[in-house]
Amino acid sequence: MTTPGEFAEFLPAYLAEVDELLASAQRDLLAVEEAVRRGAAQPRAVRELFRALHTIKGLSAMVDVEPIVSVAHWMEASLRVADQAGGRLPESSVEPLVEGLRAIEQRVRQLGAGKPPSPAPANLLERLEALGPQVLEAAPREPRAVVLDAQAAFASKLAPSEREQLEGGLAGGQRAVRLDFVPSSERAAKGLNINTVRERVAKHGDIVKVLPLSGAAAGGASLAFALLLLTHSEDAALLEAVGGAPATVRSLAVAAPLAPPAAGPSAPPPAAGPSPALLPAMPGALGVPGPEDDLDEPEVRRGGGLLRVEVSRLDEAMEWLAALVVNRSRLTRAVTALTAAGAPTRELAAILQENGRQLRDLRSAILRLRMVRVGDVLERLPLLVRGLRRTTGKAVRLELDVGDAELDKAVADRLMPALVHLVRNAVDHALELPDERLAAGKPPEGLVRLGCHARSSGQLEITLRDDGRGVDAKAVAQAANAPVPESVDGLLDLLCRPGLSTRQEATSTSGRGMGMDIVRRIVVEQLGGELRMETRKGAGTTFTLRVPLTVTLVDAIVFECAGLKYAVAVGTVEELIDVDALKVVRPAGADGLGLLERRGAAVPLVSLERLLERTAPGDAQGARGTKALIVRQRGEPVAFAVDRLLGQQEIVLRPLEDPLVRVAGVAGATDLGDGMPTLVLDLGALGAARVGRRMGAARSGGWAS
Amino acid sequence: MPEVLVVDDSKVMREMVVACLRPYPDSRFTQASSGLEAIEQLSLKAYDLLVLDLNMPDIGGIEVVEFVRGQDQLRALPIIIVTTRGDEASRERALGAGASLFMTKPFTPDSLQGAARSLLEKASDEASRG
Numbered sequence: 001m002t003t004p005g006e007f008a009e010f011l012p013a014y015l016a017e018v019d020e021l022l023a024s025a026q027r028d029l030l031a032v033e034e035a036v037r038r039g040a041a042q043p044r045a046v047r048e049l050f051r052a053l054h055t056i057k058g059l060s061a062m063v064d065v066e067p068i069v070s071v072a073h074w075m076e077a078s079l080r081v082a083d084q085a086g087g088r089l090p091e092s093s094v095e096p097l098v099e100g101l102r103a104i105e106q107r108v109r110q111l112g113a114g115k116p117p118s119p120a121p122a123n124l125l126e127r128l129e130a131l132g133p134q135v136l137e138a139a140p141r142e143p144r145a146v147v148l149d150a151q152a153a154f155a156s157k158l159a160p161s162e163r164e165q166l167e168g169g170l171a172g173g174q175r176a177v178r179l180d181f182v183p184s185s186e187r188a189a190k191g192l193n194i195n196t197v198r199e200r201v202a203k204h205g206d207i208v209k210v211l212p213l214s215g216a217a218a219g220g221a222s223l224a225f226a227l228l229l230l231t232h233s234e235d236a237a238l239l240e241a242v243g244g245a246p247a248t249v250r251s252l253a254v255a256a257p258l259a260p261p262a263a264g265p266s267a268p269p270p271a272a273g274p275s276p277a278l279l280p281a282m283p284g285a286l287g288v289p290g291p292e293d294d295l296d297e298p299e300v301r302r303g304g305g306l307l308r309v310e311v312s313r314l315d316e317a318m319e320w321l322a323a324l325v326v327n328r329s330r331l332t333r334a335v336t337a338l339t340a341a342g343a344p345t346r347e348l349a350a351i352l353q354e355n356g357r358q359l360r361d362l363r364s365a366i367l368r369l370r371m372v373r374v375g376d377v378l379e380r381l382p383l384l385v386r387g388l389r390r391t392t393g394k395a396v397r398l399e400l401d402v403g404d405a406e407l408d409k410a411v412a413d414r415l416m417p418a419l420v421h422l423v424r425n426a427v428d429h430a431l432e433l434p435d436e437r438l439a440a441g442k443p444p445e446g447l448v449r450l451g452c453h454a455r456s457s458g459q460l461e462i463t464l465r466d467d468g469r470g471v472d473a474k475a476v477a478q479a480a481n482a483p484v485p486e487s488v489d490g491l492l493d494l495l496c497r498p499g500l501s502t503r504q505e506a507t508s509t510s511g512r513g514m515g516m517d518i519v520r521r522i523v524v525e526q527l528g529g530e531l532r533m534e535t536r537k538g539a540g541t542t543f544t545l546r547v548p549l550t551v552t553l554v555d556a557i558v559f560e561c562a563g564l565k566y567a568v569a570v571g572t573v574e575e576l577i578d579v580d581a582l583k584v585v586r587p588a589g590a591d592g593l594g595l596l597e598r599r600g601a602a603v604p605l606v607s608l609e610r611l612l613e614r615t616a617p618g619d620a621q622g623a624r625g626t627k628a629l630i631v632r633q634r635g636e637p638v639a640f641a642v643d644r645l646l647g648q649q650e651i652v653l654r655p656l657e658d659p660l661v662r663v664a665g666v667a668g669a670t671d672l673g674d675g676m677p678t679l680v681l682d683l684g685a686l687g688a689a690r691v692g693r694r695m696g697a698a699r700s701g702g703w704a705s
Numbered sequence: 706m707p708e709v710l711v712v713d714d715s716k717v718m719r720e721m722v723v724a725c726l727r728p729y730p731d732s733r734f735t736q737a738s739s740g741l742e743a744i745e746q747l748s749l750k751a752y753d754l755l756v757l758d759l760n761m762p763d764i765g766g767i768e769v770v771e772f773v774r775g776q777d778q779l780r781a782l783p784i785i786i787v788t789t790r791g792d793e794a795s796r797e798r799a800l801g802a803g804a805s806l807f808m809t810k811p812f813t814p815d816s817l818q819g820a821a822r823s824l825l826e827k828a829s830d831e832a833s834r835g
Contacts (some may be wrong), residue, residue, distance in 0.1 A: 058789035
């Protein structure tokens with residue numbers, strides 16, 4: 001056994017990888033459930049699910065997380081049986097598997113929060129253990145067989161689930177082809193290797209199997225890879241995907257299914273069920289989770305070239321970049337001086353110009369690192385809707401049309417709870433029960449459609465549409481104890497009132513948790529976006545959200561001054577100090593400015609209250625605050641007196657872009673979570689703008705104890 | 706300077722294996738995320754040790770071992786199979802196909818390193834004896 005801690009340093013990487021595996025496992029399980037309901041097999045998803053659990057188990061054993069090992073072990077065991085039985089699972093197995101994934105996820109969260117993982121629930125383990133025999137019972141007696149003419153090499157190597165996959169594809173009108181790719185150093189140098197070829201080929205169909213060949217089988221090459229593919233694509237397109245000759249394409253003549261399989265001489269099927277990872281051939285939806293209906297063709301390969309990086313490291317890179325930019329302006333000044341002195345600086349100036357471009361490119365490259373695909377962000381919604389289907393008893397279809405838009409991770413993290421709430425609301429409140437829908441002349445299955453696309457304005461527009469009953473303005477008005485609003489905007493305002501609920505009872509799904517007021521706060525106040533609504537009685541409701549693609553996150557010190565809250569970026573504050581009013585010296589002629597001692601040097605003390613003109617100019621109280629923030633101003637420390645420090649927190653900085661509102665010394669506004677806009681101050685600039693001259697006077701007054 | 710090829714579809718697992726073997730003097734590591742990629746790598750460059758996971762997409766570790774042992778120039782390549790508890794049934798098949806050693810997760814850095822050391826030293830002894 002491993003001694004605990006042997007691989008402790010790998011824990012963060014372990015958690016990140018398990019997180020990714022869980023996400024793909026959840027998607028695969030949804031696909032399996034879809035197939036189960038249709039009574040179909042889902043060989044690829046089962047195989048992928050099996051492999052994900054197998055990997056989770058192995059990794060968890062290495063880092064010594066026994067509860068996850070146990071859960072993953074029993075899930076894996078039943079999935080192995082299902083894989084060998086051609087990818088069929090009984091309906092009764094889905095729920096325990098969902099719970100198993102959830103149990104693993106909970107423990108991953110605990111570990112991520114630095115807590116020990118809870119033991120595996122005994123009752124869940126028992127149910128998972130009992131799955132194996134159930135799966136076996138549900139397996140078809142005679143595995144179906146596909147015969148590939150003159151392709152004994154393939155036929156003998158195919159696992160039952162792969163045969164099933166081939167059979168399904170052929171029945172669905174795809175053709176089976178064999179593509180041969182010959183690797184070489186030259187091709188590898190051009191980026192053409194088996195991994196990239198595989199990815200390119202996967203865009204043309206479903207790869208059932210890949211076999212390495214050598215000697216005569218490789219057609220004279222020392223090594224060739226034969227890809228068995230189900231596809232609708234033309235030969236020419238396939239050949240192009242594998243980099244042209246010496247690659248070859250040949251169609252495989254496929255005979256009608258026969259039993260028993262024309263296996264090679266007593267070749268055993270591979271025990272562990274080799275598992276191709278596949279990309280779906282969904283037109284227009286490559287690489288993004290498609291509408292739920294398409295989930296039986298899931299994108300199962302993911303995270304291949306992905307790297308998880310802590311956001312703080314990106315911020316660090318940004319800081320270094322800022323230092324570079326500062327250095328560059330010094331360089332520019334130096335060159336200007338040289339030019340003025342008559343030096344030949346033409347080349348230097350050209351280099352400097354190029355350098356400026358490179359810095360801008362570097363900046364946008366670093367910013368891009370923070371972007372995540374909207375499709376990846378939304379991948380949990382299908383699972384959410386699945387849960388809602390069960391708890392509400394409503395038939396509902398979720399359509400996602402997310403394209404390939406990208407979004408700042410910081411925006412995505414904040415936006416997700418709002419979207420989850422809107423989807424819950426749509427299913428729980430807006431959609432009618434199947435009977436009701438039929439009576440209203442609608443299809444029994446409700447539709448929730450989430451679409452989004454990036455707009456040229458640097459915003460992401462998200463629409464969430466349901467075909468439910470629409471918002472009942474009268475009921476909302478009654479619940480809010482207000483007159484029936486005349487406009488839909490007025491109705492939205494009512495809906496967004498804190499604490500409003502048109503339900504008498506909290507439902508188990510929407511609960512009384514987050515209301516529309518929180519949705520609006522996230523979208524409008526926190527992210528600086530817009531929230532709109534359209535609704536038609538009996539026809540449905542559409543919410544339109546517009547949020548910026550990116551936001552600026554700042555670690556801020558929050559303080560109170562003259563009864564108002566303000567924030568200031570931590571990075572700009574050199575020190576927080578207590579102010580002892582008795583030790584503040586107020587030299588004559590300094591207009592109320594004080595001086596305090598800090599490590600033997602005099603530091604001007606400025607009253608922020610006066611600076612912000614929160615007190616009448618006649619009030620000669622000067623700096624009364626008991627705390628002060630020390631900020632550098634043109635290299636000199638200046639203390640800003642404030643009333644009270646309220647703490648430190650990460651804020652979303654919303655720059656004040658309207659030139660009419662822009663004020664020197666105000667970096668922007670933020671929402672601290674209380675729904676009130678709070679100004680984010682730039683104390684250095686604020687002081688410089690207002691008190692530069694007076695301060696000089698104070699300083700010349702000297703320090704006198 | 707031993708060239709080691711580490712094959713696993715889990716990146717964390719590959720890094721753990723590399724961390725275990727890193728103390729072995731002057732070793733150089735190449736990572737492959739699939740059995741196919743491993744076979745391609747082996748065709749492009751000479752390696753002194755192959756550390757191989759069993760359960761991978763497309764073709765599993767056993768198929769890789771079978772293929773490797775079918776190649777004249779790779780017949781003597783030391784192969785360590787690293788796999789997960791529950792795969793013990795594959796042990797006989799892996800060793801039968803020509804794997805040199807079979808290790809089950811979780812393993813300790815020392816045990817993997819010891820296994821690699823003995824295989825590499827044995828191979829270099831045989832090479833020096835001609």
